[in-house]
Amino acid sequence: MAEHPLATGASTAIAAHAVATAATASAATGASGAAQGPTPSAAGIEARFAVDYAGFRLDVDLRLPGRGVTALFGHSGSGKTTLLRCVAGLEPAARGRLVVNGECWQDDARGIQVPTHRRELGYVFQEASLFPHLSVRRNLEFGLRRIPTAARRVRLEHAVALLGIEALLERMPDRLSGGERQRVGMARALLTSPRILLMDEPLAALDHRRKQEILPYLERLHDELDIPVLYVSHSPDEVVRLADHVVMLGAGKVMAAGELHATMARLDLPTAFTEDAGVVVDGTVAEHDDHDHLTRLDFPGGAVWVQRQPVALGRRLRFRIHARDVSLADHKVEGTSIVNLIAVTVKEVVGADSPAHVLVGLDAGGTALIARITRRSSAQLGLRPGLRMWAQIKSVALLG
Amino acid sequence: MPTLTGADWSAIRLTLELAAVSTVVLLLLGTPLAWWLACTRSRWKGVVGAVVALPLVLPPTVIGFYLLVAMGPNGPLGRLTEALGLGLLPFSFAGLVVGSVVYSLPFVVQPLANAFEAIGRRPLEVAATLRAGPWDRFFNVALPLARPGFVTATILGFAHTVGEFGVVLMIGGNIPDRTRVVSVAIYDHVEALEYAQAHWLSAGMLAFSFVVLLALYGRRGNAGGGVG
Numbered sequence: 001m002a003e004h005p006l007a008t009g010a011s012t013a014i015a016a017h018a019v020a021t022a023a024t025a026s027a028a029t030g031a032s033g034a035a036q037g038p039t040p041s042a043a044g045i046e047a048r049f050a051v052d053y054a055g056f057r058l059d060v061d062l063r064l065p066g067r068g069v070t071a072l073f074g075h076s077g078s079g080k081t082t083l084l085r086c087v088a089g090l091e092p093a094a095r096g097r098l099v100v101n102g103e104c105w106q107d108d109a110r111g112i113q114v115p116t117h118r119r120e121l122g123y124v125f126q127e128a129s130l131f132p133h134l135s136v137r138r139n140l141e142f143g144l145r146r147i148p149t150a151a152r153r154v155r156l157e158h159a160v161a162l163l164g165i166e167a168l169l170e171r172m173p174d175r176l177s178g179g180e181r182q183r184v185g186m187a188r189a190l191l192t193s194p195r196i197l198l199m200d201e202p203l204a205a206l207d208h209r210r211k212q213e214i215l216p217y218l219e220r221l222h223d224e225l226d227i228p229v230l231y232v233s234h235s236p237d238e239v240v241r242l243a244d245h246v247v248m249l250g251a252g253k254v255m256a257a258g259e260l261h262a263t264m265a266r267l268d269l270p271t272a273f274t275e276d277a278g279v280v281v282d283g284t285v286a287e288h289d290d291h292d293h294l295t296r297l298d299f300p301g302g303a304v305w306v307q308r309q310p311v312a313l314g315r316r317l318r319f320r321i322h323a324r325d326v327s328l329a330d331h332k333v334e335g336t337s338i339v340n341l342i343a344v345t346v347k348e349v350v351g352a353d354s355p356a357h358v359l360v361g362l363d364a365g366g367t368a369l370i371a372r373i374t375r376r377s378s379a380q381l382g383l384r385p386g387l388r389m390w391a392q393i394k395s396v397a398l399l400g
Numbered sequence: 401m402p403t404l405t406g407a408d409w410s411a412i413r414l415t416l417e418l419a420a421v422s423t424v425v426l427l428l429l430g431t432p433l434a435w436w437l438a439c440t441r442s443r444w445k446g447v448v449g450a451v452v453a454l455p456l457v458l459p460p461t462v463i464g465f466y467l468l469v470a471m472g473p474n475g476p477l478g479r480l481t482e483a484l485g486l487g488l489l490p491f492s493f494a495g496l497v498v499g500s501v502v503y504s505l506p507f508v509v510q511p512l513a514n515a516f517e518a519i520g521r522r523p524l525e526v527a528a529t530l531r532a533g534p535w536d537r538f539f540n541v542a543l544p545l546a547r548p549g550f551v552t553a554t555i556l557g558f559a560h561t562v563g564e565f566g567v568v569l570m571i572g573g574n575i576p577d578r579t580r581v582v583s584v585a586i587y588d589h590v591e592a593l594e595y596a597q598a599h600w601l602s603a604g605m606l607a608f609s610f611v612v613l614l615a616l617y618g619r620r621g622n623a624g625g626g627v628g
Contacts, residue, residue, distance in 0.1 A: 088529060089528075090525055090528070090529075115528070115533075116525070116528035116529060117527075117528045117529075117530075117531050117532055117533050117536075117537075118531075121529060122529070123526070123529035125522070125525075125526065129522050129523065129526045131523060131526070131527075131541065131545075132545070133544045133545060133547075142527070142530050142532075143529075143530030143531055146530060146531035146532060146536070147531055188530065189529070189530075192529075192530060192531055
């Protein structure tokens with residue numbers, strides 16, 4: 001980390017913690033480096049939490065990347081919001097250890113518990129939770145004015161432009177729409193120049209149209225921010241559209257965690273996820289066919305044709321192929337209406353959410369695909385690992 | 401037609417002074433107490449809440465009696481004030497303020513506690529994520545958001561102090577210019593069969609109280625809630 005705003009003396013308490021962490025980390029690696037594996041690098045998030053409530057227990061131990069969007073995904077009651085609140089220090093009962101890009105914010109073994117207001121984080125709540133007694137401008141300035149001038153890396157004008165709220169500055173929060181309020185909430189969080197951005201289902205309280213209105217701003221944040229974002233969501237669509245990494249939570253435990261594409265292509269996820277199983281692929285716009293109104297998206301090992309997209313050649317487009325939209329044939333079928341046929345190798349066959357179906361893990365020469373077919377078809381085709389097949393892709397869901 | 405005497409005007413001035421001073425003291429004491437009641441998960445919350453509410457149900461004479469004993473030469477408060485060189489509080493303006501504060505405490509603490517509770521934890525959590533420390537959160541988020549509660553508490557605290565009688569009589573006596581407030585003056589007039597003056601003062605109190613309550617209940621939405 002080249003630049004460390006805290007070193008300027010903004011907050012001696014945390015600076016002391018950070019130094020203490022570094023010292024202990026090197027001592028630990030020196031003493032038992034072999035047992036601990038690779039030396040923990042300063043980048044990345046280490047989050048270990050245990051918290052007990054009546055009828056609910058969160059118990060997680062995560063290593064998350066130090067940049068990009070990590071989605072905390074799960075159904076309600078899975079503990080994803082509690083985990084986010086633990087990171088923010090808003091769950092005083094939580095015990096554990098939290099290190100964010102080299103800064104220790106909590107380590108109960110050493111009696112460290114940095115209070116929320118000394119953690120350099122931005123938090124976007126599910127309801128924007130703007131201060132009703134302050135104008136939009138005063139809301140935005142609330143956090144900005146509370147950080148030292150030297151630590152301000154995001155300018156008011158920049159955040160306002162990024163989220164398109166120039167026209168709202170002098171209004172009171174009760175004069176804003178839900179979508180506008182949420183955008184102000186995001187700008188307000190950004191203006192504290194956080195080291196990590198925590199977003200708790202920022203779109204959940206909005207209707208479909210408002211969601212579509214905000215998603216482009218979120219994608220812009222993703223592209224422009226150089227800080228890690230933890231994004232809580234129960235919507236697979238949002239996750240696959242925005243996330244680089246995903247943590248799937250269920251009943252307070254981590255069910256799966258990892259890079260988005262790899263994790264979505266896993267077949268061993270709990271049944272709750274397999275009914276909507278499918279892979280996420282990042283394709284490159286390679287060709288436009290203006291006669292048939294189609295666009296070709298290339299990806300490692302194959303290509304798909306989709307409806308003509310108003311996007312320049314060379315741009316990347318993320319798309320999703322649901323397992324239920326993929327069927328298999330043992331030869332390249334002629335005379336079919338299906339446009340997208342891809343040569344694949346069978347990797348594994350596992351049970352699906354219904355006893356009549358199986359999920360087939362496929363490798364299209366570098367890109368993973370999943371097919372959800374009947375158990376009977378699987379038997380008739382004699383599917384086994386290593387078998388060469390043709391995947392017929394009925395539809396491709398473009399994201400964003 | 402007989403109108404108010406100089407002594408009556410003096411009683412009115414004293415009453416307003418007492419109510420003003422008591423209200424200021426009540427807000428200073430009541431705000432942290434209400435904040436604690438609204439935020440705490442301590443098992444003492446119920447006990448403290450009940451003690452604060454006692455003046456609502458006790459006869460003023462009981463409160464006045466115990467305060468008189470406590471502030472007397474052999475009471476703990478009396479010993480303290482004498483040790484501090486303040487003398488004894490009974491039958492003084494300061495004693496009246498102490499009595500009024502105890503007597504009107506629930507009328508200030510309860511609206512404030514209700515207002516703080518109505519804010520909920522969320523705005524304070526938001527403020528914490530925006531780098532505001534505990535005092536910062538209290539003064540810049542909790543206090544402004546509890547404003548309706550403060551208006552209610554101020555009005556009720558002032559009006560209730562103006563309207564007290566029993567406690568004042570017990571610990572203040574009836575010393576012109578020092579402890580004789582309007583309610584006591586009315587009592588005097590009635591005892592002396594000076595009904596005309598009793599009428600003037602009583603009608604004044606009636607009008608004052610009505611205007612105060614109208615201001616309270618007439619406010620749009622009556623946010624912040626009243627007592628109880």
